[in-house]
Amino acid sequence: MSAANDPWTEVAKVEDVPDQGTLQVIFADEPVCLYNVGGEILATHDTCTHGQASLSEGFIIEEQLIECPLHQGSFDIRSGQAVGLPCKEPIRVYPVKVQQGVVFLKE
Numbered sequence: 001m002s003a004a005n006d007p008w009t010e011v012a013k014v015e016d017v018p019d020q021g022t023l024q025v026i027f028a029d030e031p032v033c034l035y036n037v038g039g040e041i042l043a044t045h046d047t048c049t050h051g052q053a054s055l056s057e058g059f060i061i062e063e064q065l066i067e068c069p070l071h072q073g074s075f076d077i078r079s080g081q082a083v084g085l086p087c088k089e090p091i092r093v094y095p096v097k098v099q100q101g102v103v104f105l106k107e
Helices: none
Strands: 009-013 020-028 028-035 041-045 060-063 066-068 075-076 083-084 096-099 102-105
Touching: 009 020, 009 028, 020 041, 041 096, 083 096
Parallel strands: none
Antiparallel strands: 009 102, 020 028, 028 041, 060 066, 066 075, 075 083, 096 102
């Protein structure tokens, strides 16, 4: 894990996040969904704001959206904005840093 004065926290290894897939991790006592989109690692809160479903069980569509597995609403992975009904409220997006194959998040 990271040092006390370092705002970045190690949460996973890049190899743990499937290509064009997702991985749920716990960060700051919250479920977070990591995404591997074309080799880029991104992160959002893992819980859909509409149906309380785990987005890490959803599907990446159009290489920029995550589709909720419960009601097929969708969110923009980069901005967190709800872009497909029935989802209306955005999800939180987390800053991501990758160093030497390790994924770090910051609040």
